[in-house]
Amino acid sequence: MSATLEGTAGLTGGDPGRPSGRGDSHAEGDSRKRRRRLLGAQPLGILFSAPYIVFIGVVFAYPIVFAIWMSFQDYFFAAPGASVDRPFVGFDNYVAVLTDPAVLRSFLNVGIFLIINVPLTVGLSIVLATALDRVVHARTFFRVSYYVPYVTASVAVVAVWLFLFSSQGLVNNILGPLAPNPSWLVNSFLAMPTIALFVTWKGLGFYILLYLAALQNVPRELYESVSMDGGGRVRQFFSVTVPGVRPATVLVVLLATITGANLFTEPYLLTGGGGPDGASASPVLLIYQKGIQQQNPDQAAAIGVILMVVVLFIAWLQRRFVGGEER
Structure with missing residues (x-):
């Protein structure tokens, strides 16, 4: 028996007295x-x-x-190295900013901006990208032409826009008696839509490039199949192009929303800091004004946190309903 166990242990390479x-x-x-x-x-x-x-x-x-x-603190700026008391105040800063009409107006303004800017950005980008993808001659020239405003410094482009849409600008001279009064950027109803058009035009080149990249992954056989079934360019666009670039559309919507929520340079330069009477002020512009100019960084931080939560919620809604996930 002992010899048998030893032989078995020798074959298995283990010790008969130890578990497997x-x-x-x-x-x-x-x-x-x-x-x-x-x-x-x-x-x-x-x-x-x-x-x-x-x-x-x-x-x-x-x-x-x-x-x-x-x-959540009664925070204020102090000299470097200075020891000051910054007591905990709970939700007092949030109550202060949420009951401030200027803050509520700024969120309404950025909502108006997004309603105009995001659909225009998506629609124009996908249409122009599709057209540029079919261009045979001077393709590089047209692509660069659309991309130049995006890479140009905002200050330089704003100067051109002011020349066009000021009270004595080129657009008003062309429109003549049809020009709005007050003019575009000093009109409380037209200031934010004008800024939305400006941002759409300036950023269009970047989103066109995203769609051009996405179009390279759409099989050409699908266009040929629709064409053989009698479908024209319009049907090909809605039946093949739009579904084929769906992931890019989700990305464009998300990026345009984040960019719009962080609106600062355009209202600061075009309307002199959110004018007229706060009609073009954005939450980020108020963060700058309250935190730097008015020395209330605690309330500015509260606005920033609220803005972050709102943007995350909008991004979740877009991912849920625009179609970020395959179902």
């Missing part, structure tokens, strides 16, 4: 799976992405956490 190693192998396999789930299939990738992770943490994560903390 299956439990150890299972534990090792589970540990490997957990490590892979935590670090990924290629743990070395974490090392290469570490500088960007640090950049995100320093430039984005820390300021967000600090702004949230600041919004």
Whole structure:
């Protein structure tokens, strides 16, 4: 019997007095799976992405956490190294900004801006990208022409826009008696729509490039199939192009929304800081005015946190209803 056990142990390479190693192998396999789930299939990738992770943490994560903390304090600027008391005030800053008519007006203004800017950006970008994709001659010239306003400094482009839409500008001279009175940028009803048109025009080149890249992934056979069924260019556009670039549309909608929510330069330069009477003020512009000019950084931080929550909610709605996920 003893010889038999020893022979068996010799064949299996184990000790007859010890339990089988299956439990150890299972534990090792589970540990490997957990490590892979935590670090990924290629743990070395974490090392290469570490500088960007640090950049995100320093430039984005820390300021967000600090702004949230600041919004619950009676915070004010002090000299470097000075020890001052900044007591916890709870939701007082949020109550102050949410009962401020100027803040509520700024959120309404940016809502009007998004209602005009986002549909125009999506519609014009996809139509122009489709047209540029079919251009044979001077394709590079047309693509660069649309992209130039996007890469041009805002201050320079704003000067051109002021020349066009000022009270004595070119547009009013062309319209003559049909020109609005007060003029575009000093009219409380037209100031924000005019800014929305400006931002749409300036950023159009970037979104056209996104759609041009997406169009390269749409199979040409689908256009030929629709054409053989008697479908013209319009039917091809709605039956093939629009569904084919759906992921790009979701991205464009999201980027246009985030850009619009962070509106600052255009109302600051075009209307002299949100005029007339706050009709073109944006939440980010009020953050600057309250935090820097009026020395109320705690209320400015509260506006920023509210704006962040609103943008995240809008982004979730867009992902849910515009179609960011396949169902």
